[in-house]
Amino acid sequence: MKSTITVNGKTRLGELVTYFPTITTRLNELHIDYCCQGDRTIEEAIEEANLNSGFIAEIQNAYSDYLAKPNKELSVAELSDEQLIDLILEIHHQPERVLWMELDQLVNKLLLVHFKHGKELLLKLHRNFSELKLELEEHFAKEEEELFIAMRKREKTSEERAAISSMIHELEGEHEIAGQIIKRIIKETNDFTPPEYACPTMKAVYHKLHELADDIFLHIAKENSVLFKRYA
Structure with missing residues (x-):
């Protein structure tokens, strides 16, 4: 390859x-x-x-x-299915879970602390983050408990490959939904730029949201453009 x-x-x-x-x-x-x-x-x-x-x-x-550069990353296209799945779990699923668990507490705290300062902004942020968290939790469960297990199987029948393709079609749709939610968050937070009244908690929320969004985009690209295409 x-x-x-x-x-x-x-x-x-x-x-x-x-x-x-x-x-x-x-x-x-x-x-x-x-x-x-x-x-x-x-x-x-x-x-x-x-x-x-x-x-x-x-x-x-x-x-x-x-x-x-001598220390550049190995292209994910050169990895086997099993290696790529392990990589996705290690550097995307696990860190993203940590981030959204931290954000879950911070976003709720922010809603109360700054409600009078930015009611409309914070209500939208809370709702969009809650939707994103729900999508990711369910999406990760489907990948980890169904798709990745099926992909790890060394010998696959034509029926099993067809089932994998069907799961991928559903999951790609969920990628699109997550992407649209993130784009709304980017727009409503003015590219993750905290307002003038932002306290340290709000600045931390914006920073962590930015980090989560960037990681999800790269995560989705590795799946859509590499792993999933192998079962097209």
């Missing part, structure tokens, strides 16, 4: 972040969706984001610098 790619305007976003994971920071800054819309090309993303063609050269140069 290849370990590098040639980056150009026709490169799909899902493939780009698969082989160049650190580019996600730049894509997140520009609000370029590479997880649920990972099948778009860089050219299509540039057009939708109203960027000039120089952005392609920026990515090409950044990717060349990334390849020159």
Whole structure:
């Protein structure tokens, strides 16, 4: 399996972040969706984001610098199903659970502390976070207790592969829902920028929400663009 790619305007976003994971920071800054819309090309993303063609050269140069680093990450495309599942559980499922458990207490505290300062904002934030937490909890359970167990099986019948494909279709829909909720949170928090009246708790909530959102986007990209595509 290849370990590098040639980056150009026709490169799909899902493939780009698969082989160049650190580019996600730049894509997140520009609000370029590479997880649920990972099948778009860089050219299509540039057009939708109203960027000039120089952005392609920026990515090409950044990717060349990334390849020159001796300690770069192994591309997830080079991992087996079992290795990739283990990686997803270790660096995404577990840390994301920790984050949303911390946020669950903080968001509720924030709602009471600053209710008089920003009632509308905080009610929306509380509702959106609660919806996101519910989606993630149920989604992780389906992956860990059904999908990943089925994928780990070495020999699969055609019926078993069909069942996996059916589960993937459902889970991709849930990825889309989670992505839309996060986009609402980003918009309503003004790109995770705390208001002037923000106390340390509110600043911590915004920081942790930002961290959770970025990790979920990369998490979804690894599943949609790599693991799930193996069962298309």
